Amino acid sequence: MNAPLSILGTGMVTAVGHDAPSSCAAIRCAIDNFQETRFIDRGGEWQLGASVTLEKPWGGRSKLLKMLVSVLGEALRAAPEVDPSSTPLMLALAESDRPGRLHALDASLLHDAQREMGVALHPDSAVIARGRVGAAVAMLNARKLIHQNGHRHVLVAGVDSLLVSSTLAEFERRERLLTSRNSNGFIPGEAAAAVVLGAPVQSEQPQLLCSGLGFAMEQSTIDSEDMPLRADGLTRALQGALAEAGCGMEAMDYRLTDLSGEQYYFKEASLALSRTLRVRKEFLHLWHPADCIGECGAAIGPAMLAVALASCRKGYGEGNNILLHLGNDAGERAAVVLDYRTVRAA
Structure with missing residues (x-):
């Protein structure tokens, strides 16, 4: 669904x-x-x-x-x-x-x-x-x-x-x-x-919509010592969310993530992008609010949604199509596709 x-x-x-x-x-x-x-x-x-x-x-x-x-x-x-x-x-x-x-x-x-x-x-x-x-x-x-x-x-x-x-x-x-x-x-x-x-409602005012969700497990977690990191879990989560939204990575304007400073997670994000972006884009910037609010655990997901809504309503985002991705230390990975648009009658 x-x-x-x-x-x-x-x-x-x-x-x-x-x-x-x-x-x-x-x-x-x-x-x-x-x-x-x-x-x-x-x-x-x-x-x-x-x-x-x-x-x-x-x-x-x-x-x-x-x-x-x-x-x-x-x-x-x-x-x-x-x-x-x-x-x-x-x-x-x-x-x-x-x-x-x-x-x-x-x-x-x-x-x-x-x-x-x-x-x-x-x-x-x-x-x-x-x-x-x-x-x-x-x-x-x-x-x-x-x-x-x-x-x-x-x-x-x-x-x-x-x-x-x-x-x-x-x-x-x-x-x-x-x-x-x-x-x-x-x-x-x-x-x-x-x-x-x-649920979205018909309106002349644009709305920030979640149009895709994806989930997967990463076997090579941050504490793993015997498995190379290939970002399999995050890649599958991204692919699942994009498939639900009916678009490819090239349609995204920027990424909002829970990255908070550790090289492992930045490397994972880079690997996952290289495995999902098949069309050349000059920029697909990475926003990480933890640079300002620190590593805040379970609060980061709703905080990222709030940042996405503010950037869309105030017009300082890099576009209306936003990809969120998150991961915890146990290996669970999640991706969310957001788009800011007007909902009209079919």
């Missing part, structure tokens, strides 16, 4: 802004807010991070909850026709086995969000603990809920923080962090983002 989805509204809380307009403006201008954290790396230097500063010094579960409720409220205000009590929420969270992940997060965060918002979420709401690919999986679920189960709208949100001592210690042990001793790594961050999805 490749029935399209329309992205109607967004919300963001990042290290560079407490709402979607300010966050997207900072990302557009390549502004970051990387600062020394309270953590020290193995070289004895302060660890850089992209932390979110809220009105009170919340931390842990409380901070995740406050960020989540904020982005949900902003996304709902951007789409006032949405009734939150009849709208399922697909919530993307960190993988259940990631070091430092808060205990019992899946079971409690949805319930806590309902209490904080004063709204009973629809029973079809669910948690998707798949890290960076969580938003794409949520969009797949949303497509079914809207086009098969009759829901008018679905909320897709992600919230995450890697600024946890045990999380940082494990990633530094695996030489994944950017530190004073390692240049091939990412800057950890935290964020939340949300989008409202619905």
Whole structure:
């Protein structure tokens, strides 16, 4: 099934802004807010991070909850026709086995969000603990809920923080962090983002549509030592999304990705492009918001959708056809084809 989805509204809380307009403006201008954290790396230097500063010094579960409720409220205000009590929420969270992940997060965060918002979420709401690919999986679920189960709208949100001592210690042990001793790594961050999805409607105003989704598994993961990287998984995910959208890679104007600084993922993106682009293009630029907001795990997918919507509505993107791709450390790969256009009667 490749029935399209329309992205109607967004919300963001990042290290560079407490709402979607300010966050997207900072990302557009390549502004970051990387600062020394309270953590020290193995070289004895302060660890850089992209932390979110809220009105009170919340931390842990409380901070995740406050960020989540904020982005949900902003996304709902951007789409006032949405009734939150009849709208399922697909919530993307960190993988259940990631070091430092808060205990019992899946079971409690949805319930806590309902209490904080004063709204009973629809029973079809669910948690998707798949890290960076969580938003794409949520969009797949949303497509079914809207086009098969009759829901008018679905909320897709992600919230995450890697600024946890045990999380940082494990990633530094695996030489994944950017530190004073390692240049091939990412800057950890935290964020939340949300989008409202619905079925496309006939309108003279253009809409940002998801017209293709693709998924696959990569056997040669970032932690593999005995398999060469050929980007088989990402290539298949890209091919699947493009096939659903009925176009080739040459139709894309630019790429939005979850890349956050590690050479492995940049190499994978380059290999996958070389295996899917069969028509010469002078440019197919790669946008990676993590350059500004840090590696923010499960929040990056909805944040990328918010950046795509802002770039289309404000006209600073490189075209109306956008390819998103995401991948987590377990090898799951996802691709999303977006196009910004007017929907008219057939």
